[in-house]
Each structure stands twice: as C-alpha cells, then as structure tokens.
Amino acid sequence: MRLLTGSSPSSPKDSFHFLPQSVFAFGSTVLVEGYDKESSVSWVHAWTVADGIITQLREYLNTSLTVTRFGLSQPISSPAVASSSQPSSANKCQSVWQSQLSDKSAPGLVLAL
Template identity: 40%
Template sequence: MAACNSSESHMMESDSNPEMQNKAVVETLYKELAHGRTETVAGLLASDLEWWFHGPPQRQHMMRVLTGESGFNEFTFEPRSITAIGDDCVVAEGWEGAQAYWVHVWSLKDGLITQFREYFNTWLTVRVLGDLRPWEVGHESDTLWQSQPRDLYKRSLPGLMLAI
C-alpha cells in the first residue's frame, strides 16, 4: 500500500507538467505489474484501450498480461528507460537477454492510457512529421526518440518509424 501512496503523491507533484505526469503513470504501471497488482494497472487503462503489436505473435507478452491471459511473472518487464515525448506519449524500452528486446509506446489523455503499441525485436525511431516539409524529413532535429538496444552491434533488427 505504501508504494501506491508514494506513486500517487509523485503523480500529484507532477500535475502541472503533463510530460512528467504521463511518465509517472507509465512508471506506476510497470511497478504495479512487477508486484502483481493488476487491479491498480487496470485503473490506469482506458476501457476502450487501442492495441497494436509488431513482432512474432508468440511475443505479445504485455498484451497477454494486461488482458489477464497470462500471469504477470510469465515475462518480466523491467524498463531500461522511460521517456516522455510531448504531452501525450511515453516510450519505454527494455531487454531480457540477448534475444528479447522490446519497446512500448503508450499514449495518454488526462492521465489515462488510451493507446498501447508493443514492438518486439524491432528498432524504432519516433519522429515528428507534423509541420515539416517532405524534403526536410531525415534530419536529426525531427527525431524525438530512437531505440538503444544493448547488443545491436551483434545483430540486425528490422526498423520502423513512428510519426508523432
């Protein structure tokens, strides 16, 4: 119970900054999953949560955990980084051994997770494309976030670009 209270107070402190509030929500989600508190996790998700997955079907670990199809301890999600991007997006990445690299992209509205995208063994680049002219895409200034898998130099990962 104390862990929930500290998470709630952390989220209250960051209410004035949507990026920090959203990051705190996603951090809370991973902490609560690690302790098996699925009721708390369910309270962080919109009832009409939009799902998207890229990778081998048998690797849809987070989807199975969030729907209750598998236990919280079947696959351990320990994010190596959690980054807020803008007022409504948080990206988390982690790896569990050499063959399990994952990226989760969470979209939030009013402190509630409304969309979830799970990428497994995929290199992801998040770029802003809104006001840029087509010939300007590709400059480093439009890259908001990029995968940093630990053992990338030893293997190749398929890549995707996510436009924000």
C-alpha cells in the first residue's frame, strides 16, 4: 500500500509496474488485467465507472478471478411471476469473465455482480 500511495521511497527493487495486458468492459464495470514479470505478480482491477469517472476500484493480486452475473434465467413478465412463490431454479449464475494471467496454483475468487 505504501508503494501505491507514494508514501514509501521508491527504489528499483520496490517498484511495481501496472501495465495492462487486457481490458474488458460490460455495463458500468471495467476489468483490467496485467502481470509484473519482475515481481512475479498478476493483478486484476475491477472498476465501476459512472459518467466517465471511476467511482469504485477493487484490486486483486495473485488471485484467479472469475466474474459472474447473478440473475433470473428469464425476464419477469408480470407481477404474478415476480411473487415470492417463484421457484429458486429460475436463478442462475452466468460466467462473464475469467482471469488468464494468474498462476494456476493461485487461490480462486468469484466476484458476483
């Protein structure tokens, strides 16, 4: 954190380079993935963007990230269908994106949107 905020004196061995290798956007979410070869660190940023401004940033280091969208499998067409008696099997998780640069032995994480 000290390195990212600039409160630590930087030396070549302490430097970390955020060079994006892939960018994927859907809706208000932007996923940026990269790998710092010198530090052997893979990273993923998940940005939430509103009116061209990043309003939220989530950062994941050395983690295999899978992004899923959780929702109804079919659109709700009437108030009767939207009642609490709707079967839970109508809910589903749809995989939207998966990191490619993380080490296969890295812990996995699912980010549900």
